[in-house]
Amino acid sequence: MNKLRTLALLTTASLLITACTGGQTPGDTSGVATVEVTVPASTNLRLNSTATFSAVTKAADGTVVTGKTLTWKSSNPDVASVDANGVVTARRFGSATISASVGSVTGNKTATLRTYGVEAFLGIRDGGEDTAVLLRYRTATGAKPTADKLTFTVTGPPGWNGGQPVPLEVSKSTYFSRNDGADAHWFQFGWTKAGNIAAVVGDYKVEYQVDGETWSSTAKISSLTNSSKTPTGIAVTGYGASTVTATWDDVLPGGSYQAEVLGFYPVVYTSESKGTLNAVGLSAGQAFNVGIHALSLDVDPSALETKPLSGQFDVRFNTAAFTKPGTSANAARVMPLGDSITDGFNIPGGYRIPLYSKLSTRVPRPDLVGSQQNGPTTLGDRDHEGYSGKRIDEIAAGVNGWLDAQQPDTVMLMIGTNDMIQGYDVANAPARLGALLDQMSARRPNTRILVASLPPLADATHNARVQAYNAALPAVVQARANAGKKVTLVNAASALTTADLADGVHPNEGGYGKLANVWYDALVGTPDALTPQGAASRPLPATNQPLHIPTVR
Secondary structure, three states, rough: OOOEEEEOOOOOOOOOOOOOOOOOOOOOOOOOOEEEEEEEOOOEEEEEEEEEEEEEOOOOOOOOOOOOOOEEEEEEOOEEEEEEOEEEEEEEOOOEEEEEEOOEEEEEEOOEEEEEEEEEEEEEEEEEEEEEEEEEEEOOOOOOOOOEEEEEEEEEOOOHHHHEEEEEEHHHHHEEEOOOOOOEEEEOOOEEEOOOOOOOEEEEEEEEEEEOEEEEEEEOOOOOOOOOOOOOEEEEEEEEEOOEEOOOOOOOOEEEEEEEEEOOOEOOOEEOOOEEEEEOOOOOOOOOEEEEEOOOOOOOOOOOOOEOOOOOOOOOEEEEEEEOOOOOOOOOOOEEEHHHHHHHOOOOOOOOHHHHHHHHHOOOOOOOOOOEEOOOOOOOOOEEOOOOOOOOOHHHHHHHHHHHHHHOEEEEEOOOOOHHHOOOOOHHHHHHHHHHHHHHHOOOOOOEEEEEEEOOOOHHHHHHHHHHHHHHHHHHHHHHHHOOOOOOEOHHHHHHOHHHEOOOOEEEEEHHHHHHHHHHHHHHHHOOOOOOHHHOOOOOOOOOOOOOOOOOO
């Protein structure tokens, strides 16, 4: 229904303002002891409306003193001006302190008024092919409007949109609030309607209906010639779980940018030529476009006011196409398998956090697989098979089902720490590991198994067991490799010391980072570790196991 491209703005800074008006010269103060000020019932003042202050001068005995010159002051007349009669007019967004005096005798009270309503800027986009509208608004209380949807109407000069006003509606779900330093908020929305409405030179009016009030603002388009430059140099520099990081040339120094992954909301407003853009649901291998609007307005969130850089509001728009790298049909499926170190005890996600970051630079990015998930929201692939407290025999009890369900091309196996801590048949632990490798190789003969030695433990007795276990691993692994099994030893033990442990058992952040480096080097250094084995090498699971359909990330 609506074709108007609408851009919206939020200004977040608190404005405590100091300017004066009235233009009067202080009068005679003889006999004046106090100036008693009466303030309006409400200190919230709608834009373009007025409120009246009054004051009475009194002598020390409380009698009224007449014939004295009263001076009214506003902390900033650009926000709220006050005339010689104490009438305050709200002109722009912000807050202003109103005071009164007679000569050197100041009023007994001041009041800080906070303005509210809607402020509109209208201009052109790309040579006038579209009309650009930028709004910012605030309710009287600073709270979100109670209505689920708000409507506003733009009326243009003759010839604009065939002479018809354009009613638009915005849902509360598109509001974005920011504290402005006084527990009140500006709200913004940003969305683009399909189609364009060609701009026309002339006067425009915006009316906004909010919680039973009608707010209005006027603006003028004086030219159909763009003064700003088209954004160039758009590039994607990184990916998060639900974000895209982008940069672009700063073609409008001092101005601002609306940046977005087209089709994903909310949009981002920034005065910098870079931004982290919302992309919730963007899948690996999916093509997308980054759109950049260059706005000839100072809309820096820290700015104290919104104003055109020069002339009228001006917008230029450009896009660039990209494809999100990552897991796809031809990406290797890698299973992190083990105990609490794989799970990430004390730091959920553990080594998988920095490992994911390193793997994300590869195209296609390997798909970490597993029935378990944990880690921060910034970890783009949270799948694993790490089980806190499990020993070798307990991993063996569940591994067939996990392999069938996840169908990994490579397994990163680190197991045995709990055997050492619990003193569970320590002498036969290497043999149990060998049996586990045999079991896994039989179940998935084409899967590469990277088996890691164990990090040290702070307890001397436990660590002696770890050292003996690690010393036996080369022979265990080599015997399987000699038999043609795809098993490779990863030397994780030498990468860490007890200084890299958070609690004597589990790595700290630095220790997990070192493990990530070890695993990454093993994955990229083993010729087939990141090579998909293909559907032919992925046998169907047993009838009592559900077929796992991998999630594309």
